[in-house]
Amino acid sequence: MDHYQVLGLRKSASKEEIKQAFRNLAMQFHPDKHSQSSQHSRDSATFKFKQISEAYETLIDDRKRADYNISRSAYGAAQNKRYDYAYDRGAARNSYGNAYGYSGSASRGAGDFTFAKFEMGLRYLTTRSFLLNATFAGILLSGMYIVDTGGETLWKMHNPGKSFEEAMESVKKAKTVEDDTF
Incomplete structure (x- = not known):
């Protein structure tokens, strides 16, 4: 109608x-x-x-x-x-x-239906709640990236020339030597 x-x-x-x-x-x-x-x-x-x-x-x-x-x-x-x-x-x-x-x-x-689904998806992507949730997720992901990058930077500052993996192997070796002596 x-x-x-x-x-x-x-x-x-x-x-x-x-x-x-x-x-x-x-x-x-x-x-x-x-x-x-x-x-x-x-x-x-x-x-x-x-x-x-x-x-x-x-x-x-x-x-x-x-x-x-x-x-x-x-x-x-x-x-x-x-x-x-x-x-x-x-x-x-x-x-x-x-x-x-x-x-x-x-x-x-079928083409009309596909266009309608696209239109509905686009309308959902522009709703206020979706945009607020996307912004919140972006802030969380940015914070995780900053913390991860900051941790690597701090490690490199305090342990020059050593990677984290190398340090962990030397800790394991020290533990096994310590366990063998007791």
């Missing part, structure tokens, strides 16, 4: 245009307005009102709208892609011939 199409708007619509379109359509399709109508008219008005409400909730919130726009472009819904919906046989139909109570399974190309 295209939220912009449901509200009759362009993708560049302002918040005020979204509010105005929602008000007009909500007044037209509100279930209370159709309470005296036939069951078929009531059902189709209720269905349309739910679509309008969902579209409004998504498009009025800046974050949800950005997510919606990204997901539509990632999956190619804005382009001329083919979507096959498997409707339940017993699903009711509204006055426009659309089924509600359907189980929609959209078929998408």
Whole structure:
């Protein structure tokens, strides 16, 4: 379902245009307005009102709208892609011939899915918590490198000409000689 199409708007619509379109359509399709109508008219008005409400909730919130726009472009819904919906046989139909109570399974190309996964990964990598954790890990690794390098430097300052391994071998030799004498 295209939220912009449901509200009759362009993708560049302002918040005020979204509010105005929602008000007009909500007044037209509100279930209370159709309470005296036939069951078929009531059902189709209720269905349309739910679509309008969902579209409004998504498009009025800046974050949800950005997510919606990204997901539509990632999956190619804005382009001329083919979507096959498997409707339940017993699903009711509204006055426009659309089924509600359907189980929609959209078929998408593998390239679109790969792009969407890449997009989601990129969004995760730019979240505040990830960046804080990456910074903390970088600080820890830097500290470990500094301590390790500092230890080697101190060893070389106090034991010129000897490597740590050579010193350990001379300690082992001294221990074995000491053990043999007792």
